[in-house]
Amino acid sequence: MAITYEHIKTCRQTGARLGKVHTPHGTFDTPAFMPVGTLATVKTMSPEELESMGAGMILSNTYHLWLRPGSDIVEEAGGLHKFMNWNGSILTDSGGFQVFSLSDLRKIKEEGVHFRNHISGEKLFLSPEKAMHIQNQLGADIMMAFDECPPYPAEHKYMKDSVERTSRWAERCLTAHKRPHDQGLFGIVQGGEYEDLRKQSARDLTSLDFPGYAIGGLSVGEPKDVMNRVLEYTTPLLPTDKPRYLMGVGSPDSLVDGALRGVDMFDCVLPTRIARNGTCMTSNGRLVVRNAKFARDFRPLDENCDCHTCRNYSRAYIRHLVKANETFGIRLTTYHNLYFLLNLMGQVREAIKEDRLGDFREEFFEQYGFNKPDAKNF
């Protein structure tokens, strides 16, 4: 088995899981946050920087790499790890999410999806077999089954058809996957906000015995309490001896709330995307470093953070760089934001170990400002 999950303990206060995921490129502790490297690079960061901040696994995007530079080139380079010089673990998504979110004019058929390249307009086709072929070329440690990710909200009837097709596609993915010895394929549970459909999807997929399961179709615009409710009834449907991955979630509150409901893995572009704008996550909430009030503020971004950025650079300097469009400013904010989330997951793991994740949630939410009536998502 390419991917195995080692369960260490369950938080007695919350039921959250502490564990390890073993991959062909090393082991990482869970719950874990995975930085996103869409085009075979976590924007502005070097592999050494990712390693130094404690990233064990990163995510890269099948759809984007298929178009640029082309999955055949990545294969010829010796696979994604070698191409991008990252020796840690990698997960590739299936391309499904991008087909459904970036592309217009798509036609979903039983055999797969016809759509247009979001850059060139060229006609393309993606199917379970094609998604497996591309991901086998990329060679990530974990790959994802090709699924349909319906929008929120969607009708029950539409969602039921979609869930059933995603289950049939999952089976085809398993059959088409050529490297189960060194790449673990995860199934994706869909079903939107419908408990009966989540049950149906989980039942279908767990019967296929994937080495891990993702929960898809969340963080697509639904309110937080919907996400939390879906997680509450979905994670218990998944096997306890396999990792559980909540796709596309990266706001600090959702990471804590997801871990608390039994999720092991998360990914999101949020920390890197907002960093490019000069927005930082800190232990006291959001800090928009472009603001004029930081012009002469020589404190670090976060006085409670011991990351490389916070140990060496001031808000005033970073503000200057960000305002002058200097790349190094974005490197500094990106590093800090990723470190902040990786460090948060470390605190979550510590709290699970000590059976106090519920208490930790209260303290963290209070300090970050999530308990305020006008609290933002991050």
Next chain:
Amino acid sequence: MAITYEHIKTCRQTGARLGKVHTPHGTFDTPAFMPVGTLATVKTMSPEELESMGAGMILSNTYHLWLRPGSDIVEEAGGLHKFMNWNGSILTDSGGFQVFSLSDLRKIKEEGVHFRNHISGEKLFLSPEKAMHIQNQLGADIMMAFDECPPYPAEHKYMKDSVERTSRWAERCLTAHKRPHDQGLFGIVQGGEYEDLRKQSARDLTSLDFPGYAIGGLSVGEPKDVMNRVLEYTTPLLPTDKPRYLMGVGSPDSLVDGALRGVDMFDCVLPTRIARNGTCMTSNGRLVVRNAKFARDFRPLDENCDCHTCRNYSRAYIRHLVKANETFGIRLTTYHNLYFLLNLMGQVREAIKEDRLGDFREEFFEQYGFNKPDAKNF
């Protein structure tokens, strides 16, 4: 004395100088190339990266820092070294070059120059006293006298007036400079392509006994042979116990030709600017990594280079990143180009040590392609 020059030996084949410059922030070997960090950052690079590639001194721009973030903010931060977290040596220019190259509507008077901010259009005034005040606030190891940098070509009459004014300004700079104990002020020899005016300028400035001398007004559009001829008669006019700095020069051929004519220090934005375009300097000449022919080329940028980029990344990967506008691609090309020039200066120093800089020039020019009839500047 804040700045001292230690002469080690003279190349018997060419007269080139091997030496060391001692500064309050360390010593570096000469001839040396200084990367340019216009806005208190060498574009895309971290201080650690600059250190790892062997940069001893970097240059930063008085005019740009005066406007953004403001020299008072840098002073409040504890000076430029602390503001940007660079513990090596720093040289700041005087702002003169930017006033004359970036700004329209300037009026040169005896007291200084009236001009407009190239970003906001706001009216500004720079004088010898003001340039010294700003540079004292920035706190670089080496600062430059405020000079006029006339365009190429300029009439003899205009140049003579300008040289004489620059000499009067140099004297005012010496008087206004408040930190001679920990900041060394260099004079700038002007005079364009006129030997009599270079002599006059050198005589005026050396009589003021600066701790170092720059040769200004070159690399402003004149042909290479004009630059070389000017250097040939100008460097012998400068004291042998002080460093000599050729401003704004960074193409590989000009670095070798300058060292060969007795220059000790160089700076230029060339390696960083072309890197942002995906253009690389290699031992076999220019390489434009965006080109389609590199899509499946898994060799390093330069097979003779042992820099971090060349040891870990392929042309195919870098091409992919540069074409996708990914910052990390520019980090990799920038690192390589700077390393290439710093390494070239190491080879120049080695050749001086072995009295064979003339031979080295022939070999290097031949391999790089500078001897070809259609040779480019870099």
